[in-house]
Amino acid sequence: MTYLDFLRRHGAMASFGYSMALMSSFGQTFFISLSGPDIRAAFGLGNAAFGSLYSAATLASGVTMIWAGGVLDRVSVRVYATAALAGLATAALSLSLAGNIVMLGLSLFMLRVFGQGMLGHAAITSAARLPSGVRGRAVGLATLGFPTGEAILPGIALAVIASLGWTVAWKMAASVLALALAAVLWLRPDGEAPASSPAGRAEPDATAPTRLSILRDRAFLAFLPSIVAPPAIMTGYLFYQRHLAETKGWPLELMAASLTGYALASVGCGVLMGFAVDRFGGLRMSRLHLAGLFASSLMLAFVTGPFAALAFFALTGATAGANNVVVPAVLAELYGTRHLGMVRALCLSVAVVASAATPILFGFAIDAGVTVESIGIACAVYLAGASALNWLLPGLRR
Template identity: 30%
Template sequence: MEFKKNSLTVATPFYYGWVIVFLAALGYFFSGPGQTYSISIFIDQYIGQFGWERSLVSLMYSLATICAGFVLFLIGRCIDKYKHRRMSIIIAILLGIACIWSSFVINPVMLFIGFFMLRLFGQGSMSLLSSTLVPQWFIKRRAFALSLMSLGMVTSAAVVPIINNFTIELWGWRVTWRVWAILLWVIYLPVAYIFLRNKPEDIGLLPDNLKTDVSTEENRSQEDTMEISWTLNEAVKTRSFWLMLFNIAVPSMISTGIVFHFYSIIGENGLDRTVATLVLSTMAMVSFPVTFLAGYIVDKIKVQYVMVAMFIIELVGIIILINSRHIAIVLLFGITSGLVKGLNGVCVNYVWANYYGRKHLGSIKGASMTIGVIGSAFGPLPFGFAFDYFKGYKEILIVMMVFALLGIISALSAPKPIKKYK
């Protein structure tokens, strides 16, 4: 297979969509600097150096995340308009600038701006780009392709905390932020510029590598019979859209709150930072094979039922965390969290394309990620205030259990919508 695009000739003996899956996974990996599992490593550094209260840092993080969430839906519209390749280049440059900015933080205002840029361009935009790119290339094999793509996030969650810990101890937290900017610009940026393509039609292909030796009308008819696309305005009129938004916001809120304060939670339970880092890595190692399995499961079982199982596991995990006073128990929590992360990573990327098609996926996924990011914003803040008020985390963890129960009910009530034509 050979094609020419932007004066670049690329030849592959296989469907180019698998190259796109790798690039999307790489994009997910480099969303790491803006993810909570990365930023959480810096929290104690800020508190220790500047003497800020934990609730203040949590407030800055939550406000910045909320603001980023409200802007994120615009990124989705830009992806639909300007396409993935151009936006990937722009976002990678901006995320690198966000890392450089974060290395110069000296006051809460700078901290807020740094958090805002990291969450918008890292956790939000880089993830949105990857999760909306792969569905453009696959329909029938979408769940499997998304599970492979999600390995980028799993790898990031496993590797980034270790890199951060190592570089912070070796060079300090300011240099660590600059290292991430360099890695983004030296590795991801040129690879995306050279190899990324927006959709298979741009290079004379069809999703899932369907045959192209038929007429244009036949191709269009073949694609339309496989998948029905909804506009954002049509999607928001369905009950399942809002219930699935809740199903995405709740895990984001719970996991972000726990991971953001994880080193403190573990410390309150009498365990040290080394154990916390080990547990975070365990989460990633467990979610690695689960991500593969999730792609197979979602192909066989309705995604709403997979989400029900995910919420049940999350509920069990919180109970374990409340009672974790020994390394073996807290590692068990890491295993349950890894299961949740693996299932959730595939479900949240699969559900929107499966429910509403790929034509307007950027706008629909952008709106959903806005809610997801806002949900993540409401995680750290209540944990921080709970710690300052109750001098511990048990009470807020019990509240999170209630939300997990609501998630079970919501998932059961959100089947795939049926589009009615007038």
């Protein structure tokens, strides 16, 4: 199928996934952190107190998604996205009106579970349920919504915060989400089928997996290190990017350009990986999708010089884009699409916990005197081992 034929037949569903990924930006860390200093000032919180509150909200949302993600297997994606958009709009409005710490914490939890959790989950899973011959391209297009939000929303939000205040910015976010909710209620994604219908099924769905059976499955356990690696390691690198820059001698003025390179590499590699998955399959491409992060970890260990920052972040971004496509494709090939919501939600919860842990682990290592070079070597070894395990996946397939 040519790309034009793909857009004619499945473009509406891919566009729906893209839109939901874009709207999930209002519950992502990059957007919430833009008003972080104002929130801390308004509630008299220090960095540690606000960070702890945010981490608690994120972990709680990850645990909630174990259940909430599975709901997508029992309802249509339209119903699921409607609930997520309504919840996220309510959360944005609640944050703008919060008058105490309890309401602040509850608002942050709702932003994370409805935004990063449910909307992001709906975006990827709806695209991943399409047939195997087009699944990679559909997921690749849907995931472009994430970097689109990262590219356009910070500038708009900072301008609104500077001129009108942070509470107005969140009220405007609630208004945008309300408009998106109205659009979803009015339109129906083309090709949508409830997971329980025949159209929502795919090949190995004869036996319905349970969460416990998945956690015991050898294929899942072999793929788990690859699921954990990108969110955990990239969160650690990005969280301590200032420390990396100071240690490696990277000029801070190059960091903005490096992060732009990260976003561009994520977009480009996500699209290319979509084509590769459709041609070769997710199981085969899982052997290669960690290569960018492996190379950037080796660069951290052995390469110096100011312009190494550009290559480091570009290679890291390449794995970020590839990971968004490969992981749902592999899960669909291993477990089918009928229960993909529950399977992916379980993986998402594990990834959230891992991404919350690495800033702490990296922090203890740095405080103990471990060099960034040693951290890079340790991460490269882990990534090599995770990639090696993926060669076993075809033989362990259910």
